[in-house]
Amino acid sequence: MIEHGKISAAQLSIIMVPTVLATSILSVPSITMTYAGQDMWLSPIWASILGLMSMWVAFGLSKLYPKSTLIESSVLILGKWGGKLFGLLYLLFLPHITGVIIRQYGEFIVRSALPQTPLFAIVVSMVLVCAINVRSGIEVVGRTAQIFVAIFILFAAFLFVLLIRDLHPEQILPIGEAGLLPSLRGSVAPGAWFTEYILLAFLLPYVHDRHKALHKSLLSILAVTLSMVITNFVCLFLMGDLTDSFQYPVMIAARYISIADFMQHLEAIVIAIWIAGIFVKISIFIYVFTLSTAEWLELKAYRSLVLPLSFVCVIFTYWVATSQTDIVKLYGTSANVYTIVLLLVMPSLLLLTGAIKNKWFKRRSA
Numbered sequence: 001m002i003e004h005g006k007i008s009a010a011q012l013s014i015i016m017v018p019t020v021l022a023t024s025i026l027s028v029p030s031i032t033m034t035y036a037g038q039d040m041w042l043s044p045i046w047a048s049i050l051g052l053m054s055m056w057v058a059f060g061l062s063k064l065y066p067k068s069t070l071i072e073s074s075v076l077i078l079g080k081w082g083g084k085l086f087g088l089l090y091l092l093f094l095p096h097i098t099g100v101i102i103r104q105y106g107e108f109i110v111r112s113a114l115p116q117t118p119l120f121a122i123v124v125s126m127v128l129v130c131a132i133n134v135r136s137g138i139e140v141v142g143r144t145a146q147i148f149v150a151i152f153i154l155f156a157a158f159l160f161v162l163l164i165r166d167l168h169p170e171q172i173l174p175i176g177e178a179g180l181l182p183s184l185r186g187s188v189a190p191g192a193w194f195t196e197y198i199l200l201a202f203l204l205p206y207v208h209d210r211h212k213a214l215h216k217s218l219l220s221i222l223a224v225t226l227s228m229v230i231t232n233f234v235c236l237f238l239m240g241d242l243t244d245s246f247q248y249p250v251m252i253a254a255r256y257i258s259i260a261d262f263m264q265h266l267e268a269i270v271i272a273i274w275i276a277g278i279f280v281k282i283s284i285f286i287y288v289f290t291l292s293t294a295e296w297l298e299l300k301a302y303r304s305l306v307l308p309l310s311f312v313c314v315i316f317t318y319w320v321a322t323s324q325t326d327i328v329k330l331y332g333t334s335a336n337v338y339t340i341v342l343l344l345v346m347p348s349l350l351l352l353t354g355a356i357k358n359k360w361f362k363r364r365s366a
Contacts, residue, residue: 002294002302003138003205009212011142012203013220014149016196019284020051020224021152022277023101024193026108026248026270028228029235033244036186038172040236040243043186044228051194051221054344058200059214060351064358066210070201070347071295077354086350087296093342094289095309099316101285102127105278106317112251113271123317130283131310134290135303138206141283148276155273156227159266160234162257167237190228192336195343197221202288286310 007015032040058070065073071090075083106123114122133144200217207213235249238256246252254270290309294302 002300003291005137005139006206006208007138007142007203009207009209009216011146012200012207012213013216015142015145015203015280015284016200016217016220017149017223017227018145018152018277018280019199020193020196021227022274022281023104024190024228025231025277026250026274028190029232029249030244030246031189032183032186032232033236033241033249034186035188036183037178037241038174038236039176039178039183040186041172041229041232042180042183044190044225044232046184046187047190047194047228048221048225050191050340050344051197051224054195054197054347055200055217055221057344057347057351058198058204059217061201061347061354062204062210064351064354067205069203069205069291069295070198070350071292073201073354074350077350077357084296086346087292089342089346090292091289091296094285094292095313095316096320097339098282098285098289098313099318099320101278101282102313102317103321105274105282108248108274109271112248112267123314126279126282127286127310127314130279130286131306133279133283134287134310135306138203138287141280141287144283145280148280151276152273155269155276159254159257159269159273160230162266163234163238163253166256167234168240169237171237171240172233188336192339192343194221194224195340198343198347199284199288201347202291286313289313 028044029040032043036043061068061070061073065076068076071083071087074086077083078086102123105126106119109122110117110119133141197217200213204210204213231250235243235253238253239246239249243249251267251270254267257266286306286309290302290305293309294305299305
């Protein structure tokens with residue numbers, strides 16, 4: 001194994017929380033309201049099913065080949081050339097999706113906090129810090145995730161408590177007026193984010209207490225689902241039908257807070273929450289991309305690749321989109337299908353092939 005560090009099952013589950021939530025938490029209320037209306041709170045619940053499926057595939061592959069990541073398993077299942085071709089798909093996909101994540105971060109910071117700062121400076125500074133984090137190894141990534149997730153939870157809870165008096169629960173009515181179809185349509189985009197749980201297949205070989213990993217991962221999916229549902233409830237109760245009028249409803253919600261003309265303009269807290277989460281997310285995607293490249297090239301170490309491949313992700317940041325409008329288009333139906341196919345369908349087919357191959361070998365040996 002290229003990575004010699006180890007993380008705990010608890011750290012693995014903590015890593016996955018911001019990996020899914022960091023980019024979804026700001027946009028999910030707007031996207032789900034567009035399709036589901038007042039039933040927007042149901043959409044993350046349906047979406048979590050894709051997360052459970054991705055997790056099941058990751059653990060299935062880990063059961064077949066406990067010491068191998070997704071890239072290594074593909075070679076064992078499909079043979080050298082078939083496995084290399086399968087792995088190549090992910091070596092093209094990972095920098096692309098990482099570029100999208102970084103670009104969304106940069107556009108959000110420029111629009112919300114630093115309009116006079118060049119996008120390049122914002123992007124490069126974050127990627128550089130994340131690269132240093134990744135180069136330090138999976139153990140450091142796990143520890144930084146623990147710290148930043150704690151900050152994430154503390155600040156988010158603080159904001160929601162301050163918003164309680166402005167909420168109007170009657171906005172949830174009528175429930176299910178148009179049936180389940182609208183909430184199911186609204187679940188496609190968050191479902192695409194939930195499929196990122198397939199990253200467990202890249203990280204499970206480095207968990208030292210793997211017997212606890214399934215339980216902890218289930219708790220992680222529950223935490224992400226509840227976070228999305230609560231966020232949707234808050235935005236719905238606060239803004240009602242106007243939720244989908246805003247690209248980042250959570251930022252608008254923070255602007256509602258005003259206590260005795262003393263505590264107001266708390267958008268900075270939302271930005272702090274998001275930076276904490278996006279730092280972990282970019283770090284883990286760069287880590288998986290770097291590790292996968294090293295495994296695909298059959299190298300003995302991955303650290304020397306961190307900076308060059310981080311630079312590749314920066315290039316993709318400018319290649320995937322030229323403006324905020326392009327970023328919004330990336331969350332369309334075709335982009336969601338593209339993500340679900342690469343993060344759920346393809347690994348599922350790999351698992352099915354591996355299971356059939358193992359059964360065939362057992363029958364042949366018997």
